[in-house]
Amino acid sequence: MTKVIAGASMSLDGFIAGPDETGFEHLFRWLGAGDVEVPTANPGHTLRMSAVDAEYLRDQWDNTGAIVVGRRLFDLTGGWGGAHPIGRPVVVVTHEAPTGWEDTPFTFVTDGVTSAIERAKALAGDRWVGVNGGTMARQCLEAGLLDTIGVDLVPVVFGKGVPLFGELANAPVLLGAPEVVVGSGVTHLRYDVLR
């Protein structure tokens, strides 16, 4: 059965970006800190990481059938130049669909995150739905739509910045025992959300 997983690289103190959109060179360092090549859907962009991290990431990408993101992340990345790095369809939650994105891997949903998750599940088939971005992750968690939280915990302390979830209407949220994979410059933790 498909499941919905929110994932992010996160500082030890819980931030997915430092103050004023800084700190990504620390958060994403592990994606370029080794010798094992992991190609992305963009031919000009290959990641290079440790063997353990590459195996973990490939497994996660193979298992993911569709992605849900918010409009902000879509705009920030310019629609990833036309294809998300993992090469799967992307559902974008937005107030208004942009033009010029017909016949692309991008679908725009204007009636909220629950609808977006449903659309993504249909696209994902038996695979997982990945949720990217703190606001989307929070909305999914609050709506009871999230099955799993995957955190790539990075050895840096930011002190402040953009939190993974931020304030939650339904806190505290209890999680199960994590799957732990010790990488190079990162510790991968995957928790099921308890209900």
Add this chain to the structure above:
Amino acid sequence: MTKVIAGASMSLDGFIAGPDETGFEHLFRWLGAGDVEVPTANPGHTLRMSAVDAEYLRDQWDNTGAIVVGRRLFDLTGGWGGAHPIGRPVVVVTHEAPTGWEDTPFTFVTDGVTSAIERAKALAGDRWVGVNGGTMARQCLEAGLLDTIGVDLVPVVFGKGVPLFGELANAPVLLGAPEVVVGSGVTHLRYDVLR
């Protein structure tokens, strides 16, 4: 050589207490979630946890020679009824020393955290100095006094609360690769602070 280590049980999103001093039943659940008894310095208070967690905690306690805390934690716990659970001398950073605590394991330092760490190092001998409480941990980290951060990462999301460090004058702080011990209801992570 002695080292200075700040330690805390922390939620996945970086809080050492939930909003309004709540959530301790989640943060400290692992200390009572198993069958292996770990006696404390208080004869009436024995912890019971998994074998892996007990081994980790005993090792940490054996290695610790003195503790530094702030006045707030000292007052909150009522001076732990006269003895800190790990049975080591405690240096309390305060503006004014209370009376009635002569000839106890508690020393009061009124000239700041650097002085408190020096005093604790003298008490600890070859063992570690443990720093408890978010404000003390932050002050030590900002003053360059902290060698290691030990986080007991608990599978709960609070959304808001008391952060481990909070805003830092010297952020971002880079850490080394962690020592990882997978416990029961907790993941122990110990990082060296890079300088």
